[in-house]
Amino acid sequence: MKMSAAAILLAACTALPAAAQPDPADWAAVLQEARGQTVYWHAWGGDPRINDFISWVGEEALARHGVSLTQVKLASTADAVARVVSEKQAGQDQGGAVDLIWINGENFAAMKGKGLLFGPFAEQLPNWPLVDVAGKPATRMDFTEPTLGLESPWAMAQLVFEYDSARVPEPPLGAGQLLDWAKANPGRFTYPQPPDYLGTTFLKQVLYGVIDDPELLLQPVDPASYDRLTAPLWAWLDQITPALWRQGRAYPANEPALGQLLADGEIDIAFAFNTGRASAAIAAGELPGTIRTTVWTGGTIGNASFVAIPYNAAHAAGAMVVANLLLDPQVQARAQDPGVLGFQTVLNLSALSGPDRARFDALDLGVATLAPDDLGPALPEPHASWMTRISQDWTRRYGVAQ
């Protein structure tokens, strides 16, 4: 395990990853090195369906490439980031505990900014040519942060609103309509408490609806214009808060908690970052059969989920094999099956061979899922600084009861 003094010196001088890290360009060597490795995939563990999917991927990885996959179930992705940070602080530059992280947005920006990532590797993966980089620019642009091949996409997500069609025959299709509806139906809508990921996404969605020039959201926050640009958002929130569930005196913690409120009939409108979630939950008996989904006029925010490999991963070769496997058409089609996950694929369907294409065509999207054509435009994620700033301000305004 000990490195020779020369190797340490070399590593220090060249600032390359310490030990001989696998080279994604030499895929045969990667496969060979990966065989027999156990990859620790740190992924949010709050959804049993996702956990099941990951363990299925593990079976495939073992059968196809001899790579064992273990999911380390996290309550928050930030735990894995913190883990790598503390490893770096402790000087553990190889043999790290984290091999693969399900990541995007601010967590990716933080790791990229601190030089905590292995790679670039994503665009050298054998399955990369299948990725729909033209039709889904979010596969290479994570919250306006270029991925530079430091993370590999594996699922597309788009914000959809879920509503109980038995109680809400005509769902609101925009921020203004939602405000009117909430005032007419007090206590029947809420959103997860920022800085929760989905809750902040909702705020950004509203911001898209009330801002004059949405292009500005793709730039980093400019402190000079920030107050002026976000004033309509806070005005909107000031109006809707008294009409929220519990009059805004409590908020659900996250996406599943919001979904649970919808399931319990405590609210009539919820939203999710997964177009197929409602159908899957109905099929599992967790949501009433009357739930349907809709998007807002003008589009809703969409982004991609990625996997990244820490700079000190003990099993980088195995991790790359798993990242590549996640882009396999068979795996992607399974993820898109609403009975399994209902995640949208990152692949370009027209680039697929006949049998692979047929796997996607055969999918029944489910009773509550919008057809791809009805999903409308996916709005790009604003620059990550908006997420941070808006959630901080939200906390200052609404998060500490006066």
Added chain:
Amino acid sequence: MTADGALRFAPRLTLLLMAGPVIAGLAGTLRPAFEADGMARLLDWPGLPRAAALSLGTGIASTVLSLAIALGLVAALQGGRLFTLILRLLSPLLAVPHAAAALGLAFLLAPSGWIARALSPWATGWTQPPDLLILNDPAGLALTAGLVLKEVPFLLLILIAALPQADAPRRLMLMASLGYGRVAGWMLAVLPAVWPQMRPAVYAVLAYSMTAVDMAIVLGPALPPTLSAQLVLWMTSPDLSIHPVAAAGALVQLGLVLAALALLRCAETGLARLGCRLALTGRRRVWADRWLGPLAAGGGLLVVLVMAGGMAGLALWSFAGPWVFPDALPERLGLDAWARAAPGLGPAALETLLLAALSAALATGLVLACLEAETRFGLKPGGGALWLLWLPLIMPQVAFLPGLAELGLRSGVEGSTWAVAAAHLVFVLPYVFLSLAAPWRAWDPRFAVAGAALGATPGRIFWRLRLPMLLRAILTAAAVGFAVSVGQYLPTLLIGGGRVTTLTTEAVALSSGGNRRIIGTYAMLQLALPLFAFALALALPAALFRNRAGMRPGA
């Protein structure tokens, strides 16, 4: 001689095992508090006064309330049939992990919860859940209730374990013969004898209640949350620049806990004076029995009912198909959730069992060695030593675990079952010590004198007299340690590097997803393991001493 030497060294070894990790971890975690003006930024956070007040308020309120219920139950009812019933029902509840208890209570009390469902729509007229703020209320009432549910069984167990050494029956008899009411007699004559033994447990309860994280997240307010819950949010934030603020917050949290403990100490002195004055009045206060008895019984039964209801709710969810408001029961039952959870449950349960058995056995052994050394060599633990022992219970876990994890990383031991068991030991040992030290020290030394006079060696006295006579207390302490280990979340996650998967790490990860069905399956197993340990702790002495009247509890 060598055994003697090892024994003499036991207390120091134990203290090192306890305090070393805490102090090292603390240093690692708190260092950032003095960097990057963490404290100044913390003081800028507008939620600080409220979060601090919430920590203090819910911690003190729940401690006082649970102490009152536990004392009331024993004072008014001990020996009666109702007491035995409540005790039987409450003991298993000690094993319920905090997170599971919180989720169970939440499902019971929520406006869309089980109670509302059972009463709707026929009694309430609700066809959809009312918009009522019951959980996560700004005053922290739901959180306080949840903490009381968890602490009453614990305090009761400690109290029961301490009672036999306080000579309660004869004291009560004397008071009764003087014409005192039962409750008044108990409070004036038994409590002063029992209190020194249970004081550390009460302090631990207060410290724990103020720093609980999992329960605060489920039941507590969020605008802002309690200080400890906010600390975890900060410490796990990907925004690394917030970490100094978290470290500063940990420092404030520590100060708050110490202040609350000092307050409790003052209250003790005050109450003792008051007690003396009340005793000197000579009033017999028989009337107190009339309403205190039913009140305590009501409190105890309420705790049992709510806790059992919550657990039953979770159990039912684990088998539930569709279950929408206002149906009182699921549309149909099934094994879907169990089938889905099964592949993960087995290995996680095994790992949990291994860690708990390992750390509880180690802790019990160490504590016995310490106590025996204390007795044999007349060692007196100084105040400093006691504080070191308490450190893990008094420190908010988030304040020293990240630093400890970093230490584990550097030394290369993290990630192994042994390292995690060692980390568990830090939390398990104080509880085992707290549970055992009092009955041990209260053991009548005249037995040992009699034994020695008959020619028994110190070893023989230990094995043939002390151990059997204290078996019940020892096993109870081990079971408490076992339950504590099963409930550990942060130490397992951080020291295990995510590679050591227990029922609790799985359950907490799942509870962030709010899926009641899967949470139900894990909560059931989380409950089953410690339950087994407690059942053993109760059954074993009863079986061994079935024909010795003097060894029965309450004798």
